Amino acid sequence: MPVLFCKNILYNLPRSSISKITSSNLVVKRNISNMSSEVPQEFVKVFSKIDSLKPTFIDRLAHAVEIPAVSSDESLRPMVFKKAEFLVDELTKLGFTDIQKKDLGIQPPPVENPKLQLPPVVLSRYGSDPKKKTVLVYGHYDVQPANLSDGWDSEPFTLTVDEKKGLLKARGSTDDTGPLLGWLNVVQAYKESGVEFPVNLVTCFEGMEESGSLGLDAMIARESDSYFKGVDAVCISDNYWLGTKKPVLTYGLRGCNYYQVTINGPKADLHSGVFGGVIAEPMVDLMQILSTLVDSKGKILIKGIDEMVAPVTDKEKGLYEKIDFSVDELNAAAGSKTSLYQKKEDILMHRWRYPSLSIHGVEGAFYSQGAKTVIPAKVSGKFSIRTVPDMDSEKLTKLVVGHCNAAFEKLDSPNTCHAELIHDGNYWVSNPFNAQFTAAAKATKVVYGVEPDMTREGGSIPITLTFEEQLKTSVMLLPMGRGDDGAHSINEKLDISNYMNGMKIMAAYLKYYADSPEN
Numbered sequence: 001m002p003v004l005f006c007k008n009i010l011y012n013l014p015r016s017s018i019s020k021i022t023s024s025n026l027v028v029k030r031n032i033s034n035m036s037s038e039v040p041q042e043f044v045k046v047f048s049k050i051d052s053l054k055p056t057f058i059d060r061l062a063h064a065v066e067i068p069a070v071s072s073d074e075s076l077r078p079m080v081f082k083k084a085e086f087l088v089d090e091l092t093k094l095g096f097t098d099i100q101k102k103d104l105g106i107q108p109p110p111v112e113n114p115k116l117q118l119p120p121v122v123l124s125r126y127g128s129d130p131k132k133k134t135v136l137v138y139g140h141y142d143v144q145p146a147n148l149s150d151g152w153d154s155e156p157f158t159l160t161v162d163e164k165k166g167l168l169k170a171r172g173s174t175d176d177t178g179p180l181l182g183w184l185n186v187v188q189a190y191k192e193s194g195v196e197f198p199v200n201l202v203t204c205f206e207g208m209e210e211s212g213s214l215g216l217d218a219m220i221a222r223e224s225d226s227y228f229k230g231v232d233a234v235c236i237s238d239n240y241w242l243g244t245k246k247p248v249l250t251y252g253l254r255g256c257n258y259y260q261v262t263i264n265g266p267k268a269d270l271h272s273g274v275f276g277g278v279i280a281e282p283m284v285d286l287m288q289i290l291s292t293l294v295d296s297k298g299k300i301l302i303k304g305i306d307e308m309v310a311p312v313t314d315k316e317k318g319l320y321e322k323i324d325f326s327v328d329e330l331n332a333a334a335g336s337k338t339s340l341y342q343k344k345e346d347i348l349m350h351r352w353r354y355p356s357l358s359i360h361g362v363e364g365a366f367y368s369q370g371a372k373t374v375i376p377a378k379v380s381g382k383f384s385i386r387t388v389p390d391m392d393s394e395k396l397t398k399l400v401v402g403h404c405n406a407a408f409e410k411l412d413s414p415n416t417c418h419a420e421l422i423h424d425g426n427y428w429v430s431n432p433f434n435a436q437f438t439a440a441a442k443a444t445k446v447v448y449g450v451e452p453d454m455t456r457e458g459g460s461i462p463i464t465l466t467f468e469e470q471l472k473t474s475v476m477l478l479p480m481g482r483g484d485d486g487a488h489s490i491n492e493k494l495d496i497s498n499y500m501n502g503m504k505i506m507a508a509y510l511k512y513y514a515d516s517p518e519n
C-alpha cells in the first residue's frame with residue numbers, strides 16, 4: 001500500500017484506489033466497492049489539517065481520559081468536576097466564547113450523600129453569525145466505572161496508543177470522550193487551516209449521562225429560549241456503528257428504566273455458621289425475586305409489558321433486510337457464540353425495537369475472590385429495562401414494582417422489600433429524511449466512499465427526545481466508533497482511523513448542512 005505525501009497531506013490508500021493527486025489541484029479520487037467519490041476541493045485543506053494535527057488530537061484525548069470521571073461512583077464525583085474544568089480550559093484555548101458551567105443542584109435520591117452536587121453542564125459557543133445556521137452538539141464527559149482488576153490489559157484511565165493495531169484504548173475513548181473531543185478538534189482544524197467555520201456551534205456537554213442525565217431535562221427546558229435560542233439542529237456523537245466496517249447514521253434509540261429492589265434483613269452482616277438456617281437471608285429472597293424477571297431466552301416475565309410494545313409493520317420489516325450485519329459480527333463483538341438469535345432480522349429487532357431486561361449486579365453482596373462465610377444483611381439487586389415505542393415509563397414502573405412486591409409476598413419472608421426506579425430515560429425514533437441526515441450521508445460518502453446504513457440503536461441517550469421536543473429541531477446521531485469498541489466493557493477502544501475519519505465526517509457534515517437550502 002503506497003503512502004503518498006502531498007504538501008502536508010498523508011494519504012494512505014490502496015494503490016488501485018488512487019487516480020489523481022497533484023499538488024496544484026488536491027483532489028483525491030477513490031473507488032471503494034464500485035462506488036466512486038471525490039474529496040471536494042473545499043475539504044482538502046481541513047482534512048489535511050486534521051491529518052497533520054493527529055498527534056495533538058491523540059494527546060488531547062490522552063489528557064482527557066486520565067481523569068476518572070465516573071458519574072455513578074460518589075467518591076469520584078470530584079473527578080467529574082475536574083473533567084468539566086478540563087473541557088472549559090480546552091474550549092477557552094480554542095477560542096470558544098460564552099463558556100458557562102451550568103449548575104444542576106443536588107443529586108436526587110437514592111444516593112448515599114444527600115448533599116451530593118450534580119456535575120455541571122458545559123455550554124459554549126463558537127461563532128455567532130446571524131447569517132449562519134446554528135448546530136448544537138451534545139456529548140457527555142462522564143464515563144462508566146473501570147478497574148484494572150475487571151480484566152483490562154492496561155490501566156483503564158491511561159490512554160494506550162497502539163499504532164500497529166491502530167487503536168486508542170482507555171475508558172471513555174469511544175464512549176464518549178473521543179467523539180466529544182472530535183467537535184473541539186474540528187474547530188481547531190478549521191481555524192488552523194484558515195477555512196471559515198461553516199456554522200455557529202453551541203456545545204452542551206454533560207457529566208451525568210451514564211447515570212441517567214439527572215437534572216439535564218430541566219436545564220434544557222430553562223435554556224430553550226435563552227442559551228439555546230436559535231438552534232437549528234442537534235447532533236449527537238455518542239453511539240457506534242452496528243458492525244466494524246460500514247459507517248452508519250442513527251435515527252432511533254431505546255430508552256432505559258433503571259430499577260433496584262432492596263431486601264433488608266438483620267441489622268448487620270452475620271456469620272453463616274452461627275445464623276445460617278435460623279434466620280431469613282436477604283440474598284436468598286433477592287435471588288428468587290430476580291429469577292422471576294426474565295428467562296434465559298431473554299423473555300421478560302413481567303405481565304403487561306408485551307402489550308405496550310408497538311406492533312411490527314410490513315414496511316418496517318423491509319428495513320431490516322437492507323442493513324449490513326450478521327450474527328458473526330455480533331459474536332465477534334461479544335467475543336463469544338452466545339447469541340440468542342441466528343437471523344439478522346431477529347437480532348436487529350431484538351436490539352432496536354423490542355424491550356429487554358438485564359440484571360446488572362447486587363449491591364451489598366460478597367463478590368470478591370475467596371470464600372467469605374457471610375450472610376449479607378441488606379442487598380439491592382440492580383436491573384434495567386430497555387424501553388421502546390409505545391411503552392409508558394410510569395406505567396412500566398407500576399408493573400415492575402407490583403411484580404417485585406408480588407414475588408416477595410409469595411416468599412412469605414420476615415424481611416422487608418422495596419422496589420424503586422433509580423432513573424428513566426426516553427426512547428427516541430425520528431425520521432432520517434431531512435437536511436441533517438442528507439448532509440451527514442454526503443459527508444460519510446466523501447470520507448468513506450460508501451452510503452451509510454440508517455440504523456437504530458439498542459442503547460440509550462436519555463436526553464435525545466428532550467432536545468427534539470424542547471428545541472423543536474431535528475436530532476441526528478452521528479457515531480464515530482465501531483460496534484466492537486467495548487463501550488461499558490473492558491479494554492474499551494476507538495480505532496485511530498475512526499477518530500480521524502469521524503472528525504472529517506463531522507467537518508464535512510457541518511459544511512454540507514450549512515449549505516443546504518433546508519433547515
Ligand SMILES: NCC(=O)N[C@@H](Cc1c[nH]cn1)C(=O)O
Pocket residue numbers: 175176209210211212238239256258425459460461462487
Ligand atoms: N453511549 C450511550 C450510553 O452508553 N448510554 C447509556 C445511558 C444510560 C442510561 N442509564 C444508564 N446509562 C446506556 O446504558 O445506554
Ligand SMILES: [Zn+2]
Pocket residue numbers: 144175210487488
Ligand atoms: Zn455509555
Ligand SMILES: [Zn+2]
Pocket residue numbers: 140175176209238239
Ligand atoms: Zn455514551
